[in-house]
Amino acid sequence: MSGFILRKFADLVGQGVKTDKGFKEVHVNSVAKALTEFSGQEVTGTQVYNPLRKWRQKWIRVCRLKDLSGAHWDENTFTIILDDEHLLGHTKDNPKDAEFPNVAIENYVQMQIIFGAGQATGKYAMASNEPLGTISDVTEGAGASEEPCLVGTTASGSAGASPSHSGAGAGSSYGSYGKKRRLSDEELGIMTGLTGAVNKLAEAVQAPVVVQTTDVHPDLYQICMSIPGFTDEELMTCLTYLLDNKRQGDGFVKMEPKHCVLWLRQHLAKI
Template sequence: MWPQSPQAVLWGEVVSPTQVYNHLRKWRQKWARVSKLKDLSAALWDDQAHAIMLEQEHYLGHCKDHPKDAEFLNCPIRFYTEMEAIFANAMATGKFALGSAAGPKRKRGNFSEEKMLMLTNMSNAVNNVANALRETGPTHVDANLYLAVMEMPGFSEEALIVAYTFLLDNKAQGRGFVNMSDAHRALWLRTFLAKNYYV
């Protein structure tokens, strides 16, 4: 079960939906570049090393025109197997499609059909969770939050706006604030505003 705030704990670290989405997007872009480079006319695919190999002359010419491609040429591609497992099925077309005949440049990899299907399904599930958290997490604001804060007696309007802005940015605390009794809201406000030099 995910926490109520728009964050999740993955591999022991708290991450936001945006961080998950951006991380997956970065690796998807790397996979797209690797797939494109494997199609270069002079490139050979080394399946053992997971490397796109170019003869020295082609390598130097290509890297002169496309210096960012150097990290993917004539050396093992870091995390190739993992990228292939996650993104190959989602982005593949033509000769790279899962289940198509493997050409001389590309083999299926070290995963069985069952493992490949499981990894693809896990990847899709992570993508779906990240997208759902990204879309719904930041937008949910309790409809009663504004009145719950702004109608509290004994505080300046400026101080209440500061508290309201904080609670908008910290939605779990905002939901908690709305559910408090008036006495507890006043205590929370006094404590929060004292910490932020408004009392």
């Protein structure tokens, strides 16, 4: 079942799921659902998370072993090759590493897909100048409080499957389990600016529209509506056009009466 879980998470990464901040709750639950359907037994997100955490610990050991002096890496078989002398010396001090040297590493490709890009935080986070798949300064016997964050926090601040704590490194974005991530000064400034812009836009949308009519010639209405030979509807149609077109309205007021009549006839003929 552990290998099934790892392969399902690797499939998610292959589909484009971002893992730089851990898997989201929806992804953990999707793997739990797939395992439930596969096994016929109910599986929770926590039960999926725990095997993933163990695979992460294996990946840390594998990366450290690959960097050992005297170790050789066989890319074809995914095997860390150590001679007997180096193997005995290392496993004496690190007995948990004895299962990895000189044997093909199980599910190496899947572990590399999931963890190779540096998903961990805190003390397990990789520096920007380190190659993918290496772990910086990992010590043996790290406690549970030093586990990397494999499951991202949700909007409410809770972990997707199981509580996890990041290290004290400056790059850590998460506090203790159950707390919301604090915004940086830069993020807070951006959010404040956006909030102000949205509020101003809302005020502008809700504000009543005021039509400025002070630039309309004061005699335009009287001159236009008093011209004989036209119905009130025809005169009102022409007046509306003149009010909407200030230059036309100013010119109309300055016309002689006979030219005003001619303008009205031509304008009505165009409609």
